[in-house]
Amino acid sequence: MTMPLSDFLLLSPEIFVLIMACAILVVEAFVGKRIADISYTLSQLTLLVAAVISWNMLDTAHAVVMGGTFVHDPMAALLKVAVFLIVIGAFVYARGFNTSSGKLTGEYYVLGLFAVLGMMVMISAHSLLTIYLGLELLSLSLYAMVATDRDSGNGSEAAMKYFVLGALASGMLLYGMSMLYGATGTLDLGGIASALAEPGENSLILVFGLCFVVVGLAFKFGAVPFHMWVPDVYDGAPTAVTLFIGSAPKIAAFAMTMRLLVESLGSLSVDWQGMLIILAVLSLALGNIVAIAQTSMKRMLAYSTISHVGFLLLGLIANTSAGYSAAMFYAITYALMAIGGFAMIILLSRAGFEADKLDDFKGLNDRSPWFAFMMLILMFSMAGVPPTVGFYAKLSVLQAVVDVHMVWLAVVAVAFSIIGAFYYIRVVKLMYFDEAVSDAPLETSTDMQIAVSVNGLLVLALGLFPGGLLTLCIQVLG
Amino acid sequence: MAHALIEKYKGHLLATALTAGVLGLLVLWLGYQYRDFITGNVLLYTLLKIIAILVPLLLAVAYLTYAERKIIGYMQVRIGPNRVGPRGWLQPIADAMKLLFKEIIFPTNANRFLFVVAPMLSIAPALAAWAVFPFTDTLVLANIDASLLYILALTSVGVYGVIIAGWASNSKYAFLGAMRSAAQIVSYEIAMGFALVGVLIAGGSLNLVEIVEAQQGSFLHWFWLPLFPLFLVYFISGVAETNRAPFDVAEGESEIVAGFHVEYSGMAFAVFFLAEYANMILIAALAALMFLGGWLSPFEGTWFEAWFAWVPAIFWMLAKTALMLLFFLWFRATFPRYRYDQIMRLGWKVFIPITIVWLVVEAAAVMAGIGPWFV
């Protein structure tokens, strides 16, 4: 078997990120002490260059290389670009977090880059093997990042829970994959799809395997009833890590679901649609209702994640190309909103104090009207209030669901998002109508402030002009 | 004490030796008479081959202890054992007798089962590794495909004897020794494994016979030259793996009495002793095999080649092994014991980087086809 160089060119973003991550590791070890922020700067540069490379590959034709383990298609290119840009934002916030808490080390960025690599592998996976390995690479990096804050009891607990439950989920996924392999005799996603196209007697085994695969995916997404780890991990991890976990990996999880459920197990859609409906409805219900009871901002956002995952799943349930592109749009914009939301916590924090209580947002308008406005945009967007991007994300998902005549599902989703709007708008109320608890000025770096502003304005701008990204999402799946 | 015993029972000993000799001759004659039956019966034949490896090996172990005491003695301007038998030749026998008749004492609250099993776990891999060892290209019990890997795997299992002995003894010295030994052996195994990767790249095979055959030519073709850093790393790691001086912190008599086998006496102690020396011989023999051309004559490809053509191949193998064993003894006589953290540093921060760098160099040399080794 020979591999032409052009095959490797398709892998150029992956190869670039890997080489740079290794290089940064070495650079950090030798000159990290002398040159401040060296690994941060190099990491951002890496992500930027990788984003440019991937963006240029958007028009490259669909191709399966590396012995059928790697696929390049426009969806992969777009999702990778999205991951890179989101992580760039996450790194800016992480640096802001580090200046106020000093808890992160240079390894944060390196582990982050390896997590990005894992997401890229998942996004471009064309074999059960690569999906699993990409997932493990991502998870392993995340476990380590969550555990960074060793001295905090909550942090250690979060890392332990994340690790144990993540391992359990991987086991489930692997077991399901083994069933799929046993029934079809191939690890290749395309091979599985074509094996399923022929009528066989193994459908029972396939559905059995599918159950485990869906459970594994639901664990990774944090969909109810496999959501138990989400609030504790989000709450216990350092905020910089939480915003990393809560954003880009959701895009990768979406890609993994697309590859596994749609591309390879598409002919079993009747079976997985039913499972996903249960997950989606439960996630919407539990996420939105329990979030109301939270007093911690991080926990509230964790439950909000759960409910957003429910929405994302709706797009997949529609099982039409419009539904997939809506879900893709949702995943990308949600990641954007999520890093913004967590960034606000970092913005309000200062040395020795973390603004992760809802009460810390009281009277923000008096302290800083501009950032109160940014938070307002973010909260409105998460709640789905027009003209923010969250509204269009929800709208397109609901449209896809209604198009396949699942009106009741759309009604349920709308009902729960109205319930959910309560706790988002409560934050707005706290900011604008309550007395400030402290009048300490915001003491964060300029780039952090710029980044939060850009993030908030982007959420608004994408809401005003959603056409570009939406059509892109439709194009790459078309 | 021992020599007095020997003096007293001289007659008995002589009689025993004579009987053993007569019986041995009888067995040989019987074997010769029934050779067709024996070679026809796979199980019996293999069993006999195993005995033919193990008995000389155990004798070699016994006389290695004697050689060690003598050589180190001379290095320190002493004479060494010279009382039992002519020039002390019967000293190992006397030692073995003494240990055989000693009582095995179980410490209070020791885990009796594991306490007994530990020495066996220590000796079994040390002996089993010889199953694939080629003494010459034809003289090998099992010429398996992955013999190098097999030996590496089995030597890595030997550490269990040490750990279990340390834990089962219910003694803090033994436990400390076991912990040290476990960390040390696992650390050096990595460097050793990398060095072996270099050998298998150069030899193009995991099979020991093929590795030696790849070194044919002259003594400059042997792998010690192109793989010199790996040779050093391998041999030093081998010294560390066998817990020999200067890396013998697992025993460290000045710090933790005698380490993991402090509670052992009699035969149980002797078995540990056997395992350690059998492992030494194994490491030395492997070094000879992989870096010094094994059974190949050192005069191959030189003017003297014809003069030494009559020497059997196994002689070279044994001579090279003996040379490497001499280094083991020489180290012990020369170097003071490393401190524990120095050992760890040497293993992780010096040897592993060296091996990795040399693997890259070697891979480049293989791609470039640099002769005469990598053509």
Added chain:
Amino acid sequence: MDFERILFFLFATVLIYAAGRVITVRNPIHAALHLVLAFFTCAALWLLLEAEFLAITLVLVYVGAVMVLFLFVVMMLDINTSPLREGFIRYLPLGLGVAFVIVSEMYLVVRARNFGADVIAIPERHPEGYSNVKELGNVLYTDYVYPFEIAAVILLVAIIAAIALTMRKRPETKYQNPAQQVAVKAKDRVRIVEMKAEEKQ
């Protein structure tokens, strides 16, 4: 019953016994040792499948390295497992019930009908000169080179994570700097003073 079959059943029995003891035995060190035994017999079973490379690697990696470190930690920690076992009897009926349900469900779904000897072809014996190592290497560095490299990256991440999480420079720890120790010259430590012998008063 041929010799190979006897060996299979022997190793299979030992494997199941050892695996069972891993979870039932009281002493964590005995459990770890039983796990070692389980790995060993597993390797023997793989040998019977003509997968000698994997078998030897299993012994080398799991028995020779992973379990040694595991034992190391377990011995150092001196874990008391009795609190962990509280309520074992109380939850046993529930656990057994759940296990029974799962096993019977799996039996109904998976069962021999789908993976039995009559459905899946019996693998053929390899010819005399077959080298498991070579074949594996060939596949690993061609068809599976991409997953193989990712697996390598995963191990790298594991190393980074382990070091990043455990290596903390604590001011109270005393340690030597070997580079400085080696660089020391005699004149840094000893000053040789020449002086005349003093006369006796």
